[in-house]
Amino acid sequence: MSEIKLEKIDDCRWRIPAKGGMRVPGVLYSSERLMKGMGKDESPRQVANVAHLPGIVKASLAMPDMHWGYGFPIGGVAAFSLEDGVVSPGGVGYDINCGCRLLTTNLREEDVRDRLRDLTVGLFRDVPSGVGSRGPIKLSLKEERRVLTDGARWAVENGFGTPADLETTEDGGSMEGADPEAVSDRALERGREQLGTLGSGNHFLEIEVVEEVFEPDAANAFGLTKGRIAVMIHSGSRGLGYQVCDDYLARLVRHVRTLDLQLPDRQLACAPLSSPEGRQYLAAMACAANYAWANRQALMHWTRESFQRTLGMSPRDLGMQLVYDVCHNIAKIETLPLEGKLVRLCVHRKGATRAFPPGHKALPPRYRSVGQPVLIPGNMGTGSYVLAGTEKAFAETFGSTCHGAGRVMSRTQAMKASRGRSIPEEMSARGVVVMAAGKETLREEHPEAYKNLDEVVSVVDRAGLSRKVAKLRSLGCVKG
């Protein structure tokens, strides 16, 4: 295979010129430092591969946290024309609607400093986590179908949280077009016992403190003031979402053979957006997205209860408010600018976050003047960022920005690099309490395995794809 040629556009952007079967160029958002650190990472080739897909518009994009995925790169963004474009399950990923939600509290760091271990242990006890974890919610098939159509609204109607939570959830926590008939029995089976579970791997639940505020107006609108305690939840659609992706990839690998289409990677299997296969995938994907929103809603509910129990405080005194819930693995039909006109496109964000600008009607009224909150989870122990969406992202990257730090070490490399070390002790030395269900998770997920989050965020800030609003530091972390 020939080398991928990268042309530097400016300090934050590199272009892959369209050649061969590429229908559009590729554009990578990055920095010299991050580019150097990529080594043999194949994500630029994957950006070029995505550019082969029919109906792709403008460019195949990658965010600075990009790393080698399968099919699409992680950190990839691609938009397709509804008329002649495609939808690809590999452009969403297995964990459909993997995402984050952030809660603020009335607590300040000094209020919880002596109770951190109790709070972290409490969360570990009260919120199911770990490989193959099953939750206390047992769904009948009928109820599960309601979860798939109603999402977080189902959770609120069943006592997990309040209607106000839905106002600050992307799409109100319920994606349109969900059709449980498009979801296989296998996926339904896997979903029945996993609602309200964190999962394992990079998923986490973290107690954080607002360490730095960059933009006070936006931070105030989001309820983030320096020294305030917040909780970040990172999880997705669990086995149900994995199975939906798996079912449709297999189906579309077969479907692609009926089309006159040569793909550089089987994992890029896709279907025209106008075809029954494409529509069915979107209907099933929406079900998984809704399951994920219901899941994070339940996880948040138990987080609130756990804090109440541990601290013996009332919900009112704790004031645990949902700042926002945003997904970073999804395909959505959105109205976006293209060549001077607003058009409806199918935007794939695989490890990328929506970042809508101030004034956008999809935003809750209280955030409309500052833009959409963008939640960027860090890796264990380093904290997270809250950014805000911009006009430039809307115009340039289909309203998208980065989603996290992005791995630099494979899991095996991370295990080798952490051999003989005690990650909980290292974290403790940094002032972070860590609890984990899995034997290997902590070593695979230790901070050096990831790109420098400050650098990733500074690229999207400099490139104008989102504005830095606040940085949060980890205090207590529950890993699956």
Add this chain to the structure above:
Amino acid sequence: MITYRTFDHTADLGIEVYGRTREELFAHAAEALADLLADREGKADRTVRICATGEDGPDLLVNFLREILYQFHGNRLLLGQICITALEENKICAEARGEVLDPASGRLRKEIKAVTYHQASLRRGRSGRWTARVILDV
């Protein structure tokens, strides 16, 4: 004989599997998957028949492993002993033996989300030995 080894893929995990015959290759691949999912204790009191189809070798292998993985996630069956009963160009059937695994047993190792088609390969070397590579989403 080494039946498989794992290799690195930034976010995920790959397995490279070896076999003297094509049948052995498929059996070793399924056993490798079982090894990665949980600590195996050799118990095998359940038998299920697993069949899969595929357009070519890599497709067939991925689809076969997807079935083994579904048995684990959907039915909690850890299938570590594989006897291939029929293997054609585009079709495979196997008697898979194993045990029902209690998720609370502490034996679970990794959450493997899926077997991907990404860069899946299967070939016979000059020595006649078969090698396959598959990337797992973890």
